[in-house]
Amino acid sequence: MPKPVAAAHDPSLAATVVRRTPLLYAAGPDPALDRPAHVRAGSGLAWFGGRLAVVQDDAAFVALTDPRGERVEAVTLPAGEGGARQFDDLRGNKRFKLDLEACTVVPGDEGELLVAFGSGSTPLREQVVLLADGPRGPRVSVHDASAVYALLRECTEFAGSELNVEGALFVDGRIRLFNRGNGAPRGDLLPVDATCELEWVALRAHLLDTAVAPPRPRGVVRYDLGAMDGFKLTFTDAAWFDGRIVFSAAAEDSPDVTRDGVVAGSALGVFDAP
Template sequence: MNDTTVSMIQAKRDPTLKAIVQKRIPLFYSQGADATSDRPAHVRAGSSLSWLGDKLALIQDDANFLVFIDPESLTIEAITLAAGEAGARQFDDLRGNKRFKLDLEACTTVPTPSGDLFLAFGSGSTTQREQILMVQASNPSNPELKQASALYAQLRACTSFSGSELNIEGAIFRDGQLRLFNRGNGKPNNNRVPVNATVDLDWNSFSAYLDTPEHHQPPALQNVCQYDLGKLHELSLSFTDAIATQKGIIFSAAAEDSPDVTSDGRVTGSVLGILDANPRWIELRAPDGSLFTGKVEGVCAFRNEENRSWIVIDADDPMLPCELCEIEFIAA
């Protein structure tokens, strides 16, 4: 699509919503650490999650391991992804290799004639981070990474979606469309400002491109929408994930003082919200009513319990496990 001006949609705080963190579970691999594959004992930086079969599939932005969580037994299995620079599968400032990470930040599960397909997207915040992870439900131990530079170039060039810096942080599949969410936490660049935005891709066209990106053009970008999510404790909110549910699209957003899309910053809290005809959100709180200040990176609805959701939070510390949290999320 041509880069054109689009309308800005306001999402406001709605005190009739409720989002309470009921349980926090630090995530450790059931197999323990494995030095030969550069795997630590803990799940480092969970960035998005989606159902694949009866397991929660969780991706990490700075470790090359796909994680499967059994929510009943809390068994946590690691699927090893390809090694990166110098054989590493962990990437951070302590090692000085953060620039080489896959930066998988968004995932979704798509029903297909051959079974469910799990997709995880690199953020695109640098040209190193333009790969898409594919996992078939019928063969989850055989993940495949596809280079998708042409798609990311198209997303970056559409500045009504990407704003000043591209940073894909959410993905959903709904009604034959794949929707991507850009996180507006970048720095101003070339007279452009960061934007929270969504864009739709026709699934059939996207699937053909993903199968053979060397022979197909990426699908046309459709229906770009920008969002003003407001502020939480003086910091602007920006998308961190989304999930399609029967209630509508539930999104997570964090208030983070990050200087650009590749750097972490101070977090004052996170929110859950709904994108429908009346976009709205509420901040997460602890059971005692105090503000929950964790950084929500991923969200996934419970099955068969409409007022329960999972979130994953990340302390942005490679030495600490990320946490899976059970949330009571009630929308009027």
């Protein structure tokens, strides 16, 4: 395996917060659907049909917000255990969440398709959500992808000691996944930050019919993103920007991929080439 690609600090780059917008659902809260009044998390973001789609790791809703964030529509996903659609430590039901951590948009003859990925950190989190925007509104389907995640986990060059998918991009007919290396060591395996690619046509065929063989991960690249205050920086998302790939990373003292830890800080970075 080649040496990891090492990130370098570029003092000429800077990030500035230019606006903050509360993301409140236009329809308000709905106790019957277990929907809160607001978007709870922004685990993955992608432009979808002229709106910004927001997937959440702790709520079974996809938020669709207009470019200025002035109107937010909630797309309801299937409920979890006991009809819950919100998951946290206070409720004691985090183990039942889909844990959607990454999303990307795929173009097609019938329009765009939002593809959202579970983290794969537990068996319940090995599902992929497909969202199509039709004339009667968004159409949602949730697909078992356990065979796909099994191949990702088996590819230890990508997954390392623990699989934790945190980013996804559509690149020339392939889905590029980003693994976050914040897991616990397992034997001789260490947590790694890495990317791999899955052929989209094969992945879609498998999601629609699990009798079709899933695609194997290809083109693995590992990364060393550096550290902040003594904690390793690890991938948390990625997006296209001006023809290049921008990624976000967090320095979190997490004991493994399912438990949270103290966050020392975060960083943004740019890949020089796709």
